[in-house]
Every structure is written in C-alpha cells, then in structure tokens.
Amino acid sequence: EAGVVQSPRYKIIEKKQPVAFWCNPISGHNTLYWYLQNLGQGPELLIRYENEEAVDDSQLPKDRFSAERLKGVDSTLKIQPAELGDSAVYLCASSFPTGGGADTQYFGPGTRLTVL
C-alpha cells in the first residue's frame, strides 16, 4: 500500500514569494491533516479535513496561508506571501476514522521549506 505522498520534498524561495505544497493521502483515508514542524519541536496542526470539508482550521494563519481539498482526496497548502519565519517542514498526514477518539495518523515525508 502506498503511503502519503508529498511534493516537492524541498523548496527554497525568497521572502514575499508564493509557494504551494501538494499532498496525496493514503487511498481510502478521508481525513487529511497539514502540520508544521519547526526544528526541535513536535508537529503542530494547521488544518484538518474530513473529505473536502475543513473541520479544524483554527491554527491556520489565514492572512497568508490557504488550503484546499476540492475532491476530498488530494490537498494543496499555499503560502502567499512567504515570510522568513515560515521556514519549516510541512507535513501532511492522513487517517481512516475507526470511531471514538483520535485515529492513527500516517505521515508523509514532508516538504522542507527555506525562505531566504
């Protein structure tokens, strides 16, 4: 079974430029998560989707970040404009709801963003 796929793996941009990350979850997983992980920190949730609906985007900085999951499968996370502090690893994860409590989340390889 293929895992969570993310692209690109690495991205270097100058500040104020836009950037987009793509994620394809594990087949059949209707819950998709975007996390941000800074060096030496645990992942922090940015947004969670149930199918195509964003059910938790309370941690997403909406002034510059946006996300979409139009057909309930692939998802794109965008930053416009990027700032120096956005340099981090952006992780996508997916899970299949088994009912009751937090389900096991499977992570993709991540996109390492460097903003110069």
Next chain:
Amino acid sequence: QKEVEQNSGPLSVPEGAIASLNCTYSDRGSQSFFWYRQYSGKSPELIMSIYSNGDKEDGRFTAQLNKASQYVSLLIRDSQPSDSATYLCAVGPGGSNYKLTFGKGTLLTVNP
C-alpha cells in the same frame, strides 16, 4: 492550553539496555496516546498506540499508561543503534475530536 511534556534529552543508553522515555500531559480528558519515532530529516512513524491504563507490548516496545497520573511512557528493550531517533509523544482527546497534541520529542542515542 493543552500541553504535552517530554524531556528533550539526549538520552544515551548502551546497546542492549532498556531505554525509558517519559511523557506527561495536561488535559485530564485525553483518551488516545501515541508514540512516534522520527529519524533525523524524516517524517514521524507510528510505533505504538495505547488507549487504556496499563501496559501494551509490541515486540521490543512497551507502552505504559497511567491516566490518574497523566503519564505515558515507552520502554525499548534490547536497544539497538537503529533505535537512535527522536521519539514523539502525542496525545488526543476522546469523542469525535481527532486533534493530536505533540510533545517536543526526546532524542535517544543508542551507543554500540
């Protein structure tokens, strides 16, 4: 603010020893607990999940949960150099809320 605390380490153990990783959490209503392993430059990989008080064993790994003390631990028996990684503790609430709160992780080094 829900918090998950872990010693950042590094925790250094000799090969073949037992490594003990600890995690405390602030939300008494938490119901789901996970241990992830993360190699340097890689993404987190699930090691164990535990939902009930007590011990859960899977091969060389044992997760221990004590909800009264708001404490969860991971024991790694017969530690191998390949176990050297950062171990992340993640805690989730009950019900239909799937949001996990991660600790900062503990760096484990197993010395040959």
